[in-house]
Amino acid sequence: MKRDWQSTMGRREWLLKRNCSLTPRQTVAAWAVLVALSLAIGLFCAWHGAPYVLVFSGLEMAAVTAAFVIYSRHATDFDRIVLDSGTLTVEQVRGGRVQQYCLPATWLRVTAPARRRDPIRLAAGAVTVEVGLYLLEGERRALALELRQALAG
Structure with missing residues (x-):
């Protein structure tokens, strides 16, 4: 699992993708x-x-x-999370299909994994998105904390 993040001028971005052993x-x-x-x-x-x-x-x-x-x-599945201008955008690619969610940061709840294999849940209103499926348990918890801190700041 590869986890990258970038920060530029108030914009934060996390890229979560599989760590494939073969090209x-x-x-x-x-x-x-x-x-x-x-x-x-x-x-x-x-x-x-x-x-x-x-x-x-x-x-x-x-x-x-x-x-x-x-x-x-x-092999090319990934989650991209972008926090910019009060909106958290989540782009998920699964088997070539792309889904994108735009969640208002002011109403966003970040739920850290409760059990070992649970994903991070991002919920705003009736929309819930699960991210971080490819991360290890400790990395998922650290990402949940990072997301909470970024949303608070």
Whole structure:
């Protein structure tokens, strides 16, 4: 989990995103190696009289491909929180879908996580936004405190 924040002329910004261990190019390369190796083993076994190994190799390649697609869709998920001119704007990207919330800072409640895996809840009126899902527990608590201090100041 990567957490950055910037402050310029009364504007505060926090960027919360996943800390992915593979770049997109490395992900494709790893997928290609796994699929090629599985296909080579399946073809070798089929050539030597065990055609069912190739069938299971195909199932394995389909499962690996599905796992890599799911990983890739969510590798770029993030939360961006911007406090500027009395408005807290939260932009969330999940699987390529973008949602944006504008919350008035004067009515905003910041609820720190009560349990280990709880997110930070930002609530203003009937709108509640959960952020910080990718942060560790201590980092979520520290971010909740930072947000409270920024809203108070």
